[in-house]
Each structure stands twice: as structure tokens, then as C-alpha cells.
Amino acid sequence: xxxxxxxxxxxxxxxxxxxxxxxxxxxxxxxxxxxxxxxxxxxxxxxxxxxxxxxxxxxxxxxxxxxxxxxxxxxxxxxxxxxxxxxxxxxxxxxxxxxxxxxxxxxxxxxxxxxxxxxxxxxxxxxxxxxxxxxxxxxxxxxxxxxxxxxxxxxxxxxxxxxxxxxxxxxxxxxxxxxxxxxxxxxxxxxxxxxxxxxxxxxxxxxxxxxxxxxxxxxxxxxxxxxxxxxxxxxxxxxxxxxxxxxxxxxxxxxxxxxxxxxxxxxxxxxxxxxxxxxxxxxxxxxxxxxxxxxxxxxxxxxxxxxxxxxxxxxxxxxxxxxxxxxxxxxxxxxxxxxxxxxxxxxxxxxxxxxxxxxxxxxxxxxxxxxxxxxxxxxxxxxxxxxxxxxxxxxxxxxxxxxxxxxxxxxxxxxxxxxxxxxxxxxxxxxxxxxxxxxxxxxxxxxxxxxxxxxxxxxxxxxxxxxxxxxxxxxxxxxxxxxxxxxxxxxxxxxxxxxxxxxxxxxxxxxxxxxxxxxxxxxxxxxxxxxxxxxxxxxxxxxxxxxxxxxxxxxxxxxxxx
Amino acid sequence: xxxxxxxxxxxxxxxxxxxxxxxxxxxxxxxxxxxxxxxxxxxxxxxxxxxxxxxxxxxxxxxxxxxxxxxxxxxxxxxxxxxxxxxxxxxxxxxxxxxxxxxxxxxxxxxxxxxxxxxxxxxxxxxxxxxxxxxxxxxxxxxxxxxxxxxxxxxxxxxxxxxxxxxxxxxxxxxxxxxxxxxxxxxxxxxxxxxxxxxxxxxxxxxxxxxxxxxxxxxxxxxxxxxxxxxxxxxxxxxxxxxxxxxxxxxxxxxxxxxxxxxxxxxxxxxxxxxxxxxxxxxxxxxxxxxxxxxxxxxxxxxxxxxxxxxxxxxxxxxxxxxx
Numbered sequence: 001x002x003x004x005x006x007x008x009x010x011x012x013x014x015x016x017x018x019x020x021x022x023x024x025x026x027x028x029x030x031x032x033x034x035x036x037x038x039x040x041x042x043x044x045x046x047x048x049x050x051x052x053x054x055x056x057x058x059x060x061x062x063x064x065x066x067x068x069x070x071x072x073x074x075x076x077x078x079x080x081x082x083x084x085x086x087x088x089x090x091x092x093x094x095x096x097x098x099x100x101x102x103x104x105x106x107x108x109x110x111x112x113x114x115x116x117x118x119x120x121x122x123x124x125x126x127x128x129x130x131x132x133x134x135x136x137x138x139x140x141x142x143x144x145x146x147x148x149x150x151x152x153x154x155x156x157x158x159x160x161x162x163x164x165x166x167x168x169x170x171x172x173x174x175x176x177x178x179x180x181x182x183x184x185x186x187x188x189x190x191x192x193x194x195x196x197x198x199x200x201x202x203x204x205x206x207x208x209x210x211x212x213x214x215x216x217x218x219x220x221x222x223x224x225x226x227x228x229x230x231x232x233x234x235x236x237x238x239x240x241x242x243x244x245x246x247x248x249x250x251x252x253x254x255x256x257x258x259x260x261x262x263x264x265x266x267x268x269x270x271x272x273x274x275x276x277x278x279x280x281x282x283x284x285x286x287x288x289x290x291x292x293x294x295x296x297x298x299x300x301x302x303x304x305x306x307x308x309x310x311x312x313x314x315x316x317x318x319x320x321x322x323x324x325x326x327x328x329x330x331x332x333x334x335x336x337x338x339x340x341x342x343x344x345x346x347x348x349x350x351x352x353x354x355x356x357x358x359x360x361x362x363x364x365x366x367x368x369x370x371x372x373x374x375x376x377x378x379x380x381x382x383x384x385x386x387x388x389x390x391x392x393x394x395x396x397x398x399x400x401x402x403x404x405x406x407x408x409x410x411x412x413x414x415x416x417x418x419x420x421x422x423x424x425x426x427x428x429x430x431x432x433x434x435x436x437x438x439x440x441x442x443x444x445x446x447x448x449x450x451x452x453x454x455x456x457x458x459x460x461x462x463x464x465x466x467x468x469x470x471x472x473x474x475x476x477x478x479x480x481x482x483x484x485x486x487x488x489x490x491x492x493x494x495x496x497x498x499x500x501x502x503x504x505x506x507x508x509x510x511x512x513x514x515x516x517x518x519x520x521x522x523x524x525x526x527x528x529x530x531x532x533x534x535x536x537x538x539x540x541x542x543x544x545x546x547x548x549x550x551x552x553x554x555x556x557x558x559x560x561x562x
Numbered sequence: 563x564x565x566x567x568x569x570x571x572x573x574x575x576x577x578x579x580x581x582x583x584x585x586x587x588x589x590x591x592x593x594x595x596x597x598x599x600x601x602x603x604x605x606x607x608x609x610x611x612x613x614x615x616x617x618x619x620x621x622x623x624x625x626x627x628x629x630x631x632x633x634x635x636x637x638x639x640x641x642x643x644x645x646x647x648x649x650x651x652x653x654x655x656x657x658x659x660x661x662x663x664x665x666x667x668x669x670x671x672x673x674x675x676x677x678x679x680x681x682x683x684x685x686x687x688x689x690x691x692x693x694x695x696x697x698x699x700x701x702x703x704x705x706x707x708x709x710x711x712x713x714x715x716x717x718x719x720x721x722x723x724x725x726x727x728x729x730x731x732x733x734x735x736x737x738x739x740x741x742x743x744x745x746x747x748x749x750x751x752x753x754x755x756x757x758x759x760x761x762x763x764x765x766x767x768x769x770x771x772x773x774x775x776x777x778x779x780x781x782x783x784x785x786x787x788x789x790x791x792x793x794x795x796x797x798x799x800x801x802x803x804x805x806x807x808x809x810x811x812x813x814x815x816x817x818x819x820x821x822x823x824x825x826x827x828x829x830x831x832x833x834x835x836x837x838x839x840x841x842x843x844x845x846x847x848x849x850x851x852x853x854x855x856x857x858x859x860x861x862x863x864x865x866x867x868x869x870x871x872x873x874x875x876x877x878x879x880x881x882x883x884x885x886x
Binding site: 345346348349350351352353354355362365366368407408409458459462463464465488537538 | 569573686688689691692693694695710712713715716717719720721722729731732735736742743745746833836837840
């Protein structure tokens with residue numbers, strides 16, 4: 001699945017440059033490349049793209065079919081159920097379905113957004129690809145860096161929603177389909193609250209959830225006897241996945257942890273404890289600032305949209321290590337957004353105190369990136385352009401209106417799952433594991449697990465001040481109490497220290513030098529003041545500088561791609 | 563002045579902060595000890611000259627003046643407390659009201675609180691299931707309002723209340739939520755005054771958290787030593803006595819309070835105020851309940867962790883690194 005899928009429909013695109021040579025599938029004005037193509041038994045529907053289904057055998061049985069490759073199975077499902085096939089299929093997929101009879105193409109992306117699909121129109125042609133950079137590499141297809149996407153990146157550290165960094169290229173939302181020609185968009189799956197029993201004891205909810213998580217982990221394990229890896233931070237989520245992998249898998253389990261040098265606080269005492277408790281083959285990788293700095297370019301070149309999360313390069317480097325031992329690697333991503341993690345409390349406080357600011361606006365501030373700095377950071381011409389753009393709030397407002405979810409905590413979890421999950425976490429996992437030739441799997445982002453969470457009483461997710469209470473209760477027989485009840489923390493990247501020390505000169509050269517691509521957007525005085533650790537009340541210079549540096553490197557890497 | 567107190571227009575502030583800024587910038591400070599010695603120095607040659615020109619009565623008067631000033635200078639403390647010279651009310655009437663009349667509302671300055679009625683709205687009922695890890699309790703509504711206006715609660719994930727009733731709206735909801743966390747950390751923030759220094763003790767003995775025996779009270783309040791070291795302005799001394807329950811205060815601090823000095827926390831601009839409390843909360847994380855005094859309060863300011871009201875230029879202390 002490391003080769004990117006590319007397709008087109010209409011106009012001259014099927015005959016154009018990217019489709020010259022072998023390995024191209026064509027039908028009428030449609031062409032697919034970079035992927036196997038499966039056709040259903042009737043011969044009408046041909047499907048290409050990426051699909052790794054978790055319920056393939058169940059689906060095949062229900063259709064009365066033998067075991068099939070997953071694309072072929074999706075073709076058969078589509079022939080019978082149309083886009084509802086996307087609701088029935090569990091797992092990660094981003095596919096294009098060609099209808100021979102009508103010469104149309106329907107793109108579909110899985111419900112949680114574990115895989116990506118991008119599209120763009122150019123005259124009468126429409127192009128689509130599983131990777132943004134594949135589309136961006138097509139001459140004259142995409143325009144400039146989108147300034148509205150830039151603003152969203154500075155606010156969230158990723159580009160949320162269907163907008164991409166490049167003007168003219170859009171991303172399919174999770175659970176969505178779009179049909180060309182015409183561009184008709186439909187949702188085939190949407191996360192919904194299901195009725196919960198407010199009086200159900202925590203233990204009962206936890207037991208039910210645990211059954212679903214067991215299933216999600218089991219479905220993601222490689223064949224019996226083959227090794228599996230887990231990225232183990234030492235927090236609850238990755239520890240739970242580690243414990244379940246050790247319990248359910250019959251082959252060796254490798255765990256991979258990182259730290260940033262002995263002088264920095266690390267989670268190693270917790271990850272060591274979990275590895276020992278679960279009997280895994282444990283690997284620890286030290287990542288000093290110099291190592292990170294050397295690999296920044298490679299990492300950001302592998303990203304479709306920029307991601308300003310400082311764990312990106314560490315994620316990639318630990319992926320390299322994992323690739324030496326395993327082909328499938330699990331992670332604990334999803335635990336925070338789906339089970340009432342640490343992002344929620346500030347927003348609850350906003351409900352109590354924030355009468356002067358809209359909820360959507362406060363939500364953007366809660367990312368604690370550059371939302372409050374946009375005015376001082378962006379150049380006047382950029383701000384002028386943005387004056388006529390749609391306000392950022394409009395993207396998030398529907399999620400807080402009460403129309404999609406009734407409960408306040410669920411609304412927050414929904415918006416986090418939808419945007420942070422699909423546009424940040426899962427896209428990052430997808431981009432970086434495939435760059436290392438790995439299959440990265442996120443069992444806590446399994447659609448069944450996510451759905452299960454929205455059928456649990458909210459007070460069991462955030463129980464008073466205890467975050468992820470139901471997930472903790474679901475882990476009691478698997479993990480030591482010291483892991484389950486450990487103080488709140490998180491994987492810390494010492495960026496505040498690094499930019500005062502090892503990375504200071506590098507950041508100044510990159511962001512203030514003559515070659516700085518970001519100087520077309522950012523006020524040098526503000527950037528300089530941050531490099532000198534001046535301005536602002538809260539000590540977030542490191543986090544903000546990382547955000548700018550990641551963008552700068554990503555922009556340079558995109559030039560190489562083209 | 564407005565730019566300074568609001569950090570270039572990026573922070574909100576109270577009128578009292580502007581009042582102290584006015585004192586720092588516009589009101590000449592008189593050092594009584596030096597003034598007395600200077601006057602004494604002037605009187606001595608004056609007496610000599612007057613005696614020489616044949617005016618013994620005036621010379622005697624000048625001599626008495628020199629002696630008086632010298633004695634007063636000698637009796638005046640070597641480090642006199644800086645005192646406010648213009649009352650807040652006079653400052654408001656003479657300067658703020660005039661400014662507002664001419665230029666309109668001062669950008670960034672908090673308005674007078676608007677009276678609000680009503681308890682919890684129905685939309686907030688679900689909040690009662692949740693709680694927070696920490697809360698700040700101030701001795702003064704205006705301080706709590708400044709913190710909230712500058713998003714301290716949101717940035718640092720803590721509820722904010724004042725002992726005297728802020729916020730009126732949602733207060734019951736907030737208290738119910740806080741009582742749900744048996745290991746709540748309550749940070750007291752207050753003026754360097756008898757009443758302010760009593761706040762942690764009052765929190766410990768009041769019924770606010772009577773059912774939360776494991777709750778920790780951590781004092782981050784301004785203490786006399788911070789006020790003296792920071793050369794802050796005090797109101798004119800007014801003796802009110804010192805209750806015996808002020809734990810962890812040093813003898814000099816008790817004496818300072820007995821004299822009747824009182825330093826408001828609004829001596830600080832908003833930036834320093836926010837940074838100091840932030841720094842104090844981080845310093846408190848490093849200490850556990852074993853650091854409690856006999857009265858069950860953790861006084862972060864009682865030892866090496868106590869410089870959080872001082873220099874806040876080093877932003878690395880307790881700085882958050884990025885969470886993955």
C-alpha cells in the first residue's frame with residue numbers, strides 16, 4: 001500500500017503524462033494507476049485504491065462468497081449496495097469505483113479516515129489520488145499555498161477538514177463519497193450518539209467496551225507466529241494496546257519507546273514497566289535534538305499536509321526502528337479523542353466562564369498554538385486576503401450547535417475525533433508508517449470502538465476529574481495499577497529547551513534567512529521575537545517555533561516533490 | 563501607561579492596576595529619611611549665617627529645625643515602605659473619568675461588573691458530572707475577574723473563584739463540580755494584608771470543602787516579603803492587629819503587617835501577575851503534601867520556591883513542552 005493511487009476522469013487526462021507507460025487501467029475517459037484494480041462479477045464496477053478491511057471474512061460469508069482480496073470484496077459489496085458498502089466495510093480504505101455503464105467514478109473514504117483521498121478539477125478533467133503530494137506533483141493542477149489553510153494550520157497544527165494546503169485540491173471527508181462528473185457528495189457513514197443508560201455502572205460499560213477493543217486489536221494482528229510491534233509511550237492507551245497484543249497474539253510482540261536524552265523528562269519508567277509486565281521484546285530509542293534536526297526534512301517530505309506536532313519526526317524515526325523487526329505496528333492513538341482525554345476540561349471551563357467568546361473560537365484557542373498570534377504573525381497582505389475569506393469558526397460551529405450530538409462532552413469528543421483524528425493523527429500514522437514500509441494500525445480508532453464510546457454515558461468517560469475513566473476500568477485486569485492511575489502527563493518533546501539551545505541557530509537560519517519560504521507570509525519581527533523568547537505571557541515559544549519550522553521544512557520538501 | 567499595563571494591548575487589566583502604574587510613572591516618590599537629612603543639612607548653614615548676620619532668634623530656630631530634621635531622619639526606617647500618595651478615588655475622578663469623558667472607554671480595562679442573576683442554565687446541567695484538578699481562590703473579586711478576562715482558567719485548566727462571591731453566575735455549579743474531586747488542589751492568591759494572608763486558613767476551616775478531607779490548599783498569595791522585595795506600594799498604614807493564626811509568616815513580615823501596611827496584588831501589571839501565578843503553580847507541582855505547615859496549608863512562598871512573585875523573565879521554569 002505504499003504506492004500512491006492516482007486516477008482521473010474526463011477530458012484529456014487519461015492520456016496525459018502520469019498515465020503513460022504500463023500498469024495503467026483505462027475504461028472510457030477514466031484511468032487508474034498505482035493500484036491493483038478489481039472488478040465485480042458483473043463486470044460493471046471496477047475499483048482501485050487502498051483497502052485493508054477488518055471484517056473481510058464476515059462480509060464475504062454474508063455475501064456467500066469465498067475469501068477475496070479486499071478490493072474485489074469491496075467491488076462485490078458496491079455492486080449490491082452502492083455507497084452503503086462503505087458503511088458495511090470496517091477498516092481502512094480510500095477507493096475509486098468506476099461504473100462502466102455510466103462512465104462515472106465514485107470516491108469513498110473510510111468512516112474514521114484511516115486512509116486519505118484527494119481530488120482536483122482541471123478543465124473538464126478530474127484527478128484523484130490517495131496522496132496529496134501525488135496530485136500536487138501534476139503540473140498546473142494545484143495553485144499556490146492556500147492562505148486559509150495556512151491560517152488553520154497555525155491555529156490547529158494541522159489542516160482540518162476537506163481543505164488542503166494547496167488551492168484547488170480538496171480532501172474527501174471521512175465516511176464521505178463523491179461522484180464525478182458532477183461532484184455529488186454524500187455521507188455513507190456518520191458518527192452518531194446511541195442511547196446510553198445513565199444508571200449503568202461503570203464496570204458494565206467497561207466490560208462491554210473491552211469486548212469491542214479486544215475485537216479491534218485481534219482484527220489488526222498479523223498472522224499467527226508473525227511478529228507484531230506496538231509504539232509504547234507508557235501512557236494508558238498504548239499500554240492497553242500492548243497488553244492486549246501480548247494477550248491475544250501468538251507471535252512475538254515488540255514494543256518501541258523513545259526518549260530525548262537523560263537530561264529531559266521521559267516516560268521510560270512507565271514504558272519499561274509495561275513492557276516487563278507484558279513480556280514484550282522492548283526497544284528503546286534515544287532521540288537527541290541533533291538526530292531530530294538531521295531527519296526533519298525526510299519526515300516532513302513524507303507528509304501530505306504540514307503537521308506541526310513535534311512528535312512527527314520521533315514517530316518517523318521509531319517507525320524506522322520498528323521496520324527492522326515487524327511489518328505491522330499498532331499504536332494507542334484514539335484514546336484521548338474518543339474517551340474524554342485532556343482536551344476537554346478547558347472547554348468545560350469555557351462553558352462556565354466564557355460568555356464573551358464563541359465556543360468555536362474558544363475551541364480554536366484550546367489547541368494552544370498560534371490562534372492568538374495571527375494578527376502579529378501574518379503579514380498585512382496575508383491578513384488582507386483573509387479578511388474576505390470564510391471565518392475559521394464556521395468549520396467547527398456545526399459540531400457545537402447540538403444538531404449532530406446532544407451531549408456537551410460528546411460534542412467535544414466528536415469534533416476531536418472527526419478533525420484531529422482524520423486530519424492529524426490518522427493521516428500522520430498513514431503517511432509515516434507507509435514511508436517506512438510499515439502497516440500502522442490504530443485499534444482505538446476502530447470504527448466499532450469509536451461507536452461504542454458514543455454509546456457510553458459521558459460521565460463514565462470523564463468521571464469528575466478522572467479522564468478516560470471507562471478506558472481505565474476496561475484495563476484493570478491487564479495493566480499494573482501504577483499505570484492505570486498514574487498522574488496525567490503525555491509524551492513530552494522538549495522543544496522549549498531545544499529552541500533555547502541546540503535548535504536556536506538552526507531555527508534562526510531557516511526562518512529568518514534569505515531562503516525562508518515562510519517569509520512570504522510571516523512578519524520577521526514577530527518570528528525574531530519568538531526566537532529570542534520574547535513576547536507572550538505563556539511560555540510557548542518552543543511550541544510556536546516548532547510550528548513555523550515544520551511548515552518551513554514542509555514547504556521546501558514540496559518543491560523537491562515537484 | 564496603558565500600553566505598559568496591558569503589555570502592548572494584549573492583556574486586560576483593572577483600574578487599580580492603572581492606578582499603581584500611575585504611581586510608578588507619575589507620582590514623585592519621597593524618601594522621608596533622605597529628605598529629613600537634606601533639610602537638616604540646609605538648616606545648619608542657615609543657622610550659622612543667621613547667627614553671623616546678627617539674628618540669634620532666627621538662628622536658634624534654624625538650629626532647632628536642623629536638630630528636629632536630623633532626629634526624624636535618624637528615627638525613620640532605612641527601607642521605608644513606598645506608600646500610595648493619591649487615593650484610588652481621587653485617581654478615578656481626576657484622571658480616569660476625565661480621560662473617559664474625553665477619549666472614551668480605555669481599551670483593555672475591565673468594566674465595572676454587571677449584576678447578573680440566575681443560577682445554572684439548563685444547558686449546564688451535564689457539567690455537574692465533571693470536575694477539575696485545580697481551582698484558584700482569590701481574596702478579591704476584581705483579581706478573579708482579571709485572571710478570567712485574561713483566560714488564565716482556560717490556559718491553565720483551573721476554576722477561578724473569589725472568596726467574596728465571584729462569579730455570581732454559575733458559582734453553585736462550579737462549587738458542586740469542584741467538590742466532586744476529592745484530591746482537588748486549591749491555590750489561594752491574595753494581597754499582602756492581614757485579611758489576604760488569612761485566606762488559606764479561612765479556606766481550610768470554612769465549609770467550602772468540608773467534605774473533601776484530601777483536598778490540598780496551596781498558598782500562592784502575595785506576602786509581605788514579596789511586597790518589600792518588589793518595592794510595591796502600600797496603602798497608608800492602618801493598624802488592625804494581627805490574628806495569631808497566620809502560619810508560616812516570618813517575624814519581619816508579622817511586624818510589617820502589625821504596622822498596618824497592605825500591598826494589593828494589583829501592584830503588578832497583568833503580564834507579571836499571570837506569569838507569577840503560573841510559575842507558583844508549577845513550583846507547587848514539585849512539592850507534595852509533606853510540605854504542609856501545621857495548619858494544613860502548603861506555603862509555596864515559604865522557602866526556595868517562593869520567588870515566583872519576583873523575576874518572571876525566565877520562561878523556562880515549568881514551561882510546558884509539547885504534548886504529542
